[in-house]
Amino acid sequence: MFLLCDSVSNGRPLYTQDMPGALYLVATPIGNLEDITYRAVRTLSEADLIACEDTRQTRKLLDHYGIHKPTVSYHEHNEAERAEELAARLLGGLTIALVTDAGMPLVSDPG
Amino acid sequence: MFLLCDSVSNGRPLYTQDMPGALYLVATPIGNLEDITYRAVRTLSEADLIACEDTRQTRKLLDHYGIHKPTVSYHEHNEAERAEELAARLLGGLTIALVTDAGMPLVSDPG
Numbered sequence: 256m257f258l259l260c261d262s263v264s265n266g267r268p269l270y271t272q273d274m275p276g277a278l279y280l281v282a283t284p285i286g287n288l289e290d291i292t293y294r295a296v297r298t299l300s301e302a303d304l305i306a307c308e309d310t311r312q313t314r315k316l317l318d319h320y321g322i323h324k325p326t327v328s329y330h331e332h333n334e335a336e337r338a339e340e341l342a343a344r345l346l347g348g349l350t351i352a353l354v355t356d357a358g359m360p361l362v363s364d365p366g
Numbered sequence: 367m368f369l370l371c372d373s374v375s376n377g378r379p380l381y382t383q384d385m386p387g388a389l390y391l392v393a394t395p396i397g398n399l400e401d402i403t404y405r406a407v408r409t410l411s412e413a414d415l416i417a418c419e420d421t422r423q424t425r426k427l428l429d430h431y432g433i434h435k436p437t438v439s440y441h442e443h444n445e446a447e448r449a450e451e452l453a454a455r456l457l458g459g460l461t462i463a464l465v466t467d468a469g470m471p472l473v474s475d476p477g
Contacts (some may be wrong), residue, residue, distance in 0.1 A: 287405060294400035 276345035279352045282359040290317050294318050304354035306341060312356045329353065387456035390463045393470040399430050407431050413463035415450060423467045442463065 279298050284290040298320050299305060307313040308328035313326060329337050346352060358364045390409050397399040410416060412435050417440035418424035424437060440448050455461060469475045 289405035289408065290403050292401050292403055293407075294398060295405075297400065 275348040277350045281361045285357040303349040306353045308355040386459040388461045391471045392463045396468040414460040415462045417464045419466040
């Protein structure tokens with residue numbers, strides 16, 4: 256969230272009452288596909304867009320749970336340009352879920 | 367697992383290849399009932415018996431996920447006698463899931 260805020264608002268928080276979009280950080284399994292919570296699966300199912308470290312890797316998880324939502328790559332090599340695009344979509348009202356290949360984005364990423 | 371082993375075998379591990387029973391430590395939500403993994407729900411669903419800190423508290427979780435398995439109380443006030451009984455059931459081949467009111471039994475119990 257910090258990166259998204261920082262890239263379009265010079266560090267000011269983007270969130271206002273006029274902003275209907277939301278960014279969810281979703282923890283994903285680190286080995287066993289069953290090691291994911293019901294809330295995480297629901298959040299992925301309800302998101303408009305899923306930003307992934309590696310879309311092919313995340314697709315395995317989404318397919319396992321029958322989640323058919325669009326994905327977009329978002330990783331260290333495209334962060335600069337992609338962050339602005341994702342922030343614009345959030346401002347446009349989209350709900351975006353951010354995941355890494357495994358673990359909790361920005362907190363614990365053992366993948 | 368340690369307590370169960372210790373109470374009936376003077377510290378020797380109970381597990382042998384002849385022992386078909388199994389004890390699972392299952393982490394439960396600390397506030398939001400959706401914060402439980404698919405593997406945890408499956409383990410509870412497949413257990414023969416669920417040993418609970420407070421059976422009424424755990425029943426709320428089990429009801430939420432439609433799990434109809436017998437429960438037995440197992441907490442600090444009945445640990446001495448109950449441990450031996452549970453160990454005997456494990457030796458008899460039962461699969462037992464151990465839970466606390468919230469969190470991970472023996473690891474993190476914030477309840």
